[in-house]
Amino acid sequence: IPVDPFDLVIFGGTGDLAQRKILPALFRRFCSGQWAEGVQIIGAARTIHDRAGFQTMVAESLRTHAAAQCQDEGALRAFLDRVDYVTLDGYSNEGWDQLSDKLNQDRVRAFYFSVGPRLFGPLAERIKAHDLATPSTRIVVEKPFGHDLESARALNATLAAHFRESQIYRIDHYLGKETVQNLMAVRFGNMLFEPLWNSQYVDHIQITVAESVGIDGREEYYERAGAMRDMMQNHLMQLLCLIAMEPPAKFDPDAVRDEKSKVIRALDQVQPHHIVRGQFDGGGSGKGYSETVGNPRSTTESYVALRAHISNWRWAGTPFYLRTGKRLVARSSVINVMFKDAPHSIFGEEAGRHANVLSIRLQPNEGITLKVTIKEPGPGGMRLVDVPLDMSFAKALGSGNQDPPDAYERLVMDVIRGNQTLFMRGDEVEAAWAWTDPIIAGWHARGDVPKPYESGSTGPGDAELLMKRDGRRWQGIN
Numbered sequence: 001i002p003v004d005p006f007d008l009v010i011f012g013g014t015g016d017l018a019q020r021k022i023l024p025a026l027f028r029r030f031c032s033g034q035w036a037e038g039v040q041i042i043g044a045a046r047t048i049h050d051r052a053g054f055q056t057m058v059a060e061s062l063r064t065h066a067a068a069q070c071q072d073e074g075a076l077r078a079f080l081d082r083v084d085y086v087t088l089d090g091y092s093n094e095g096w097d098q099l100s101d102k103l104n105q106d107r108v109r110a111f112y113f114s115v116g117p118r119l120f121g122p123l124a125e126r127i128k129a130h131d132l133a134t135p136s137t138r139i140v141v142e143k144p145f146g147h148d149l150e151s152a153r154a155l156n157a158t159l160a161a162h163f164r165e166s167q168i169y170r171i172d173h174y175l176g177k178e179t180v181q182n183l184m185a186v187r188f189g190n191m192l193f194e195p196l197w198n199s200q201y202v203d204h205i206q207i208t209v210a211e212s213v214g215i216d217g218r219e220e221y222y223e224r225a226g227a228m229r230d231m232m233q234n235h236l237m238q239l240l241c242l243i244a245m246e247p248p249a250k251f252d253p254d255a256v257r258d259e260k261s262k263v264i265r266a267l268d269q270v271q272p273h274h275i276v277r278g279q280f281d282g283g284g285s286g287k288g289y290s291e292t293v294g295n296p297r298s299t300t301e302s303y304v305a306l307r308a309h310i311s312n313w314r315w316a317g318t319p320f321y322l323r324t325g326k327r328l329v330a331r332s333s334v335i336n337v338m339f340k341d342a343p344h345s346i347f348g349e350e351a352g353r354h355a356n357v358l359s360i361r362l363q364p365n366e367g368i369t370l371k372v373t374i375k376e377p378g379p380g381g382m383r384l385v386d387v388p389l390d391m392s393f394a395k396a397l398g399s400g401n402q403d404p405p406d407a408y409e410r411l412v413m414d415v416i417r418g419n420q421t422l423f424m425r426g427d428e429v430e431a432a433w434a435w436t437d438p439i440i441a442g443w444h445a446r447g448d449v450p451k452p453y454e455s456g457s458t459g460p461g462d463a464e465l466l467m468k469r470d471g472r473r474w475q476g477i478n
Ligand code: NAD
Pocket: 011, 012, 013, 014, 015, 016, 017, 018, 044, 045, 046, 047, 088, 089, 090, 091, 113, 114, 115, 116, 117, 119, 142, 143, 144
């Protein structure tokens, strides 16, 4: 769908996220021919650059992060022609008049806060003070959105002092993944799944966000955050909401976010014996966590697994097992909906147990598969095998060899179009912190110390026990 001309200001335009994700995503959208003439992208950061210097920096990043599109030199040049730069300080008045001079009237104006969270408030205040906010202005804020409930409330209040909720886009890039949206299509576009989507037919649900990388370059932030704040409170919680929510009446921002918010509010407080914290040690492959952050006594978790319960009619009795960690055996984000066994096997004991599993894979190899049981082909009698049914239909839709669009491509264009469905609302974020805070407070009160796990493993052994005690086991990380 084509979009009208817009002005997009990227605060922190010279930073890692802007150069590695946002600008390449914008370039790919530009190459798709979706934009009208006159779109303007303005980098704004403290680093001193002139326009040409910033364009050179952007070109280098695009050659690395959007290499395929950069084959077309003409497209690259045309994109760079739309890129401008202002040296600007979020804490002072430096650069704001120059920014004001570059902005056009009567068009969508978006400000992307790709800077540390300390700057969110000062930037919001200066946009207002310099009279840069128009009725069609939107602001995009990156994670982390607060450190706990109190700070998230304060941040919401600061933003609300200057902008309406309908102008605030809190980004969680997991929601921009093609498969996550496909999950909603599968759930609510088919008759087949929704009748089974409850505790009567679903034994349990597993959500895994495993990372093979450590925390290099983010030591200071991570040591204060840990896996609970960095991943569980936002990304895993958002995935849990989409899997567990009731069907919204419409696919519109408030209908969807109302349902997600209800899921978070229905979560029981997690029992201490249903949580496992871990911290990676060096093993054979490099430094352990405490060495990386330079604090031998660090009790920050780089891994957390927990069993959550949603106290509502649909999910009473169906546990949700969530786990996330750094330096694990592979990078893999997947949701597994584990259906119950058929009530009776007509094929006898030998046929074994064959429960259906719906796997929603976010990365790598985005896609949705349904494990179904069929007869093993051949004359060998009635032997059963499980086969994955590919539900992403990438090949059928003719996009078999094409990577799905990056989450940022989708999300940035949603900002321009004014569609908040895939962005977190203020009350959702606060509810997620209200659930997270007591867990963290409990660790502090008990003097809890994370269990060590080997780098390159699947996490601490206690996480296996968490499942085993319930007669279940994690699906493999791969
Ligand atoms: P970064 O340190 O690489 O970049 C920060 C940017 O902010 C730079 O352009 C810098 O010039 C600018 N800046 C700093 N102080 C400023 C000031 N006073 N006035 C104006 N500009 C100023 O950080 P990053 O990794 O790009 O992260 C940016 C934000 O995005 C952070 O909130 C981070 O938590 C979040 N985030 C980053 C990633 C990632 O992969 N890098 C992923 C998710 C979220």
